[in-house]
Amino acid sequence: MSVKAVVGAQWGDEGKGRVVDLLAQEADVIVRFQGGSNAGHTVINEHGKFALHLIPSGIFNPGAWNLLGAGTAVNPGELLAEMDHLAEAGVKLDRLIISERAHVVMPYHQVLDGLDEAKRSKGGSAIGTTKKGIGPCYTDKAGRIGLQVGDLLDRDWLAKRVVELVAAKNELITRIYEAEPMDAEQVLETVWAQAQRLRPHIGDTLEVLDTAVAADQHILLEGQLGALRDLDWGTYPYVTSSSPTAGGAAAGAGLPPYLITSVVGVAKAYTTAVGAGPFPTELEDEVGQRLREVGGEYGATTGRPRRCGWFDAVAVRHAARLSGFTELALTKLDVLDDFGEIGICTGYLLDGEPISRVPLTRQLERVTPVYETMPGWQRPTVDCRVFADLPAAAQRYVERLEEICAVPIRQISVGAERAAMVERG
Ligand code: GDP
Ligand code: IMO
Numbered sequence: 143m144s145v146k147a148v149v150g151a152q153w154g155d156e157g158k159g160r161v162v163d164l165l166a167q168e169a170d171v172i173v174r175f176q177g178g179s180n181a182g183h184t185v186i187n188e189h190g191k192f193a194l195h196l197i198p199s200g201i202f203n204p205g206a207w208n209l210l211g212a213g214t215a216v217n218p219g220e221l222l223a224e225m226d227h228l229a230e231a232g233v234k235l236d237r238l239i240i241s242e243r244a245h246v247v248m249p250y251h252q253v254l255d256g257l258d259e260a261k262r263s264k265g266g267s268a269i270g271t272t273k274k275g276i277g278p279c280y281t282d283k284a285g286r287i288g289l290q291v292g293d294l295l296d297r298d299w300l301a302k303r304v305v306e307l308v309a310a311k312n313e314l315i316t317r318i319y320e321a322e323p324m325d326a327e328q329v330l331e332t333v334w335a336q337a338q339r340l341r342p343h344i345g346d347t348l349e350v351l352d353t354a355v356a357a358d359q360h361i362l363l364e365g366q367l368g369a370l371r372d373l374d375w376g377t378y379p380y381v382t383s384s385s386p387t388a389g390g391a392a393a394g395a396g397l398p399p400y401l402i403t404s405v406v407g408v409a410k411a412y413t414t415a416v417g418a419g420p421f422p423t424e425l426e427d428e429v430g431q432r433l434r435e436v437g438g439e440y441g442a443t444t445g446r447p448r449r450c451g452w453f454d455a456v457a458v459r460h461a462a463r464l465s466g467f468t469e470l471a472l473t474k475l476d477v478l479d480d481f482g483e484i485g486i487c488t489g490y491l492l493d494g495e496p497i498s499r500v501p502l503t504r505q506l507e508r509v510t511p512v513y514e515t516m517p518g519w520q521r522p523t524v525d526c527r528v529f530a531d532l533p534a535a536a537q538r539y540v541e542r543l544e545e546i547c548a549v550p551i552r553q554i555s556v557g558a559e560r561a562a563m564v565e566r567g
């Protein structure tokens with residue numbers, strides 16, 4: 143048996159979707175363990191190109207179970223749209239199960255995410271959320287007034303809860319935000335109709351996991367976002383409302399932590415972020431612009447241009463420390479193919495003092511990165527499949543990252559398609 147957690151080592155969008163799609167060819171069960179449709183996981187394979195938001199990136203393996211764990215935040219309408227899109231492409235969905243304990247992103251959560259952000263923007267403190275209702279949904283979960291997916295299946299129960307909840311949210315919406323109230327009846331009819339379509343896919347995901355564990359099968363846990371946006375250990379408050387770490391994987395999927403046999407941190411060969419908050423290696427010059435254009439760095443969910451900069455080894459070491467990476471998958475190496483010189487941030491200066499850890503956000507906002515520079519290779523890498531195929535300077539770059547992060551790099555992607563991967567064994 144193996145339980146492999148695949149988690150983001152930076153600020154999200156590291157290429158988790160493409161790594162999971164590849165690894166899932168050998169997996170029996172794939173579980174998305176946290177987050178919601180704030181995710182955009184791009185997969186390019188023989189079925190086409192997909193930006194998955196809620197559905198695990200293992201969905202293209204027809205023999206595997208794909209689960210949405212209790213730790214996820216599920217928008218039923220968005221999930222159905224994604225299912226329809228995949229079905230049209232001929233992808234089988236009969237082994238997709240949503241935990242009855244996952245939380246529902248209700249229409250008012252999405253409205254409140256937009257209103258909260260607009261209010262914060264006026265005060266100059268916007269988080270830059272995806273406006274998918276993720277923060278308000280997890281807020282209600284922690285406040286113990288959320289709805290679990292299984293609750294959508296009992297009409298009488300749901301009707302009573304929706305009337306109470308919409309009335310409470312309307313007070314906020316009208317009195318605090320001075321916006322238009324929501325219609326409880328309409329909310330009820332919308333989610334009830336969606337739940338009827340989802341009904342065959344709602345169930346107890348623990349049963350599937352227990353069967354897989356008993357049969358010694360291979361389980362993959364797919365994270366959303368990255369460690370620097372972790373609610374506890376990220377750049378708070380510029381974070382999401384869940385835990386994208388290996389610890390979050392065990393909790394969100396519902397597996398004992400000791401069953402996790404390996405943790406793959408996914409890191410880009412440089413760094414990107416969307417949304418506000420400190421990003422020490424951000425390059426607001428033509429180098430950053432070039433990384434954005436060559437890397438196609440525009441959000442898979444919101445289309446926002448991503449902020450770009452050099453690889454930040456302090457951030458990746460922080461992520462490795464939190465999740466206990468047993469290996470790294472380094473993505474998008476090909477994007478650096480034409481750069482003459484490549485920077486690596488090996489530490490920060492905080493008020494002139496060297497530090498090697500990620501400090502509190504108000505301190506991280508004023509650090510200066512310390513760089514070392516490596517020569518580029520200025521040759522295409524897209525056709526490389528084994529380490530020896532890579533140009534010598536690219537090999538040295540990978541080995542240097544490995545050394546500074548103190549984690550072996552076992553996979554190196556050199557293109558967005560499933561097959562464009564250098565495997566190091
Ligand atoms: P995720 O959220 O971690 O799954 O990552 P995203 O899908 O949001 O962002 C990764 C982007 O990089 C997508 O557009 C991928 O198609 C693309 N991508 C992934 N791996 C590679 C690679 O090795 N090379 C190139 N050029 N693009 C890649
Ligand atoms: P994947 O899974 C990149 C960012 C938002 C914002 C912060 C909080 O594709 O890597 P939220 O909507 O979660 O309340 O926003 O987190 N963010 C992401 N950035 N990739 C994502 O997902 C993201 N999901 C949220 O930009 O800064």
Ligand code: MG
Pocket residue numbers: 154155156181182183184442
């Ligand atoms: Mg993404």
